[in-house]
Amino acid sequence: MRRLGCWLLLSVAIGGVLGCASSHATPTASDAGADLDAPSRPRDAREPAPFDGTPPRDDAGTATSTECDALSRASCERLETCTYGVGVAHDFGDSAICVARTAAWCRALETATGTTVDPMVLFGCAEAIRAAECGDFLYDAVPECRFVGTLEPGERCIIDAQCTTALCAGACGTCTMGGPMIIVGEGEACAGHLMRACDARSVCVGLRGKGSVGVCRRLALAPGEACDRALVTAPTCDAKYGLYCDPETSACAVQTIVPAGAACAPPSYAPAMVCAAGARCDEASATCVPPLADGAACGLGTYDVCAWPAACVPSVDGAMRCVLPAETRLEDCPAWGA
Numbered sequence: 001m002r003r004l005g006c007w008l009l010l011s012v013a014i015g016g017v018l019g020c021a022s023s024h025a026t027p028t029a030s031d032a033g034a035d036l037d038a039p040s041r042p043r044d045a046r047e048p049a050p051f052d053g054t055p056p057r058d059d060a061g062t063a064t065s066t067e068c069d070a071l072s073r074a075s076c077e078r079l080e081t082c083t084y085g086v087g088v089a090h091d092f093g094d095s096a097i098c099v100a101r102t103a104a105w106c107r108a109l110e111t112a113t114g115t116t117v118d119p120m121v122l123f124g125c126a127e128a129i130r131a132a133e134c135g136d137f138l139y140d141a142v143p144e145c146r147f148v149g150t151l152e153p154g155e156r157c158i159i160d161a162q163c164t165t166a167l168c169a170g171a172c173g174t175c176t177m178g179g180p181m182i183i184v185g186e187g188e189a190c191a192g193h194l195m196r197a198c199d200a201r202s203v204c205v206g207l208r209g210k211g212s213v214g215v216c217r218r219l220a221l222a223p224g225e226a227c228d229r230a231l232v233t234a235p236t237c238d239a240k241y242g243l244y245c246d247p248e249t250s251a252c253a254v255q256t257i258v259p260a261g262a263a264c265a266p267p268s269y270a271p272a273m274v275c276a277a278g279a280r281c282d283e284a285s286a287t288c289v290p291p292l293a294d295g296a297a298c299g300l301g302t303y304d305v306c307a308w309p310a311a312c313v314p315s316v317d318g319a320m321r322c323v324l325p326a327e328t329r330l331e332d333c334p335a336w337g338a
Contacts, residue, residue: 068106071126082134086242093277105309108325114149114162138240171311260290
């Protein structure tokens with residue numbers, strides 16, 4: 001949910017080593033709240049108990065931390081079941097951290113200027129996530145979770161939910177309308193020189209040089225499905241589902257999670273191995289570099305990445321630090337989006 005509103009960067013937005021198996025079934029709506037035929041694992045003793053369906057509030061009728069926890073649990077459960085067991089390990093490390101970090105993002109939804117989110121909206125989002133198709137969840141397309149605010153394009157913002165367009169161009173950014181490209185769907189013509197780009201769930205297949213035109217085709221969603229990393233004859237695999245295109249078999253397989261410090265391949269190569277717990281693959285060293293902790297100095301290098309949902313913004317002491325959205329103040333970053 002790379003991140004909801006970058007649910008998960010967002011996005012996107014993903015320990016033990018998870019192998020690939022061709023027997024996995026493609027995640028569907030019928031998997032809502034249930035385990036996939038993904039690699040089995042014992043239930044983590046720290047994992048919160050299932051939400052009982054009651055939206056908690058304080059005496060003033062505002063959302064409590066328990067309500068954000070409910071939304072977070074729903075999100076983390078779906079991230080696990082929709083990605084063949086890869087998503088939670090890749091983005092957070094384990095389910096307890098996933099719930100805690102997503103709850104930290106959720107708590108900014110009611111406090112940031114311009115947001116219109118209330119306790120029942122959060123409750124409705126949590127319930128909708130449990131019933132959503134995996135594709136809708138992974139691509140932030142659950143209608144009940146599209147939080148629209150009151151700030152107009154050009155006004156300063158911290159999170160997407162503050163904006164009438166539901167799109168904030170970065171923490172300490174501005175509300176935006178999005179890019180100039182024309183977004184087209186599966187089966188439609190696509191080409192950069194025509195300003196026609198495929199939607200997020202599709203990729204342009206068949207481009208063969210400058211001035212050529214391709215066709216948007218849906219990314220492959222299941223282990224064993226045919227793929228082409230070069231995008232000449234077929235689409236590649238959807239990394240949001242925890243898949244990569246195996247060059248030896250030209251078929252999708254489940255990614256393997258590797259810990260911080262381990263060898264990895266940059267994301268641009270659609271790697272078989274991806275870093276655990278929100279770590280990023282450093283191209284220079286080809287190793288997994290963990291994200292920075294909340295409050296840490298940032299902006300010092302290409303791979304200085306804060307642990308989601310924190311972002312690298314000016315803090316109260318004037319230094320660039322990893323700050324959670326609920327603690328980010330626009331007055332601390334007047335030069336951004338001014």
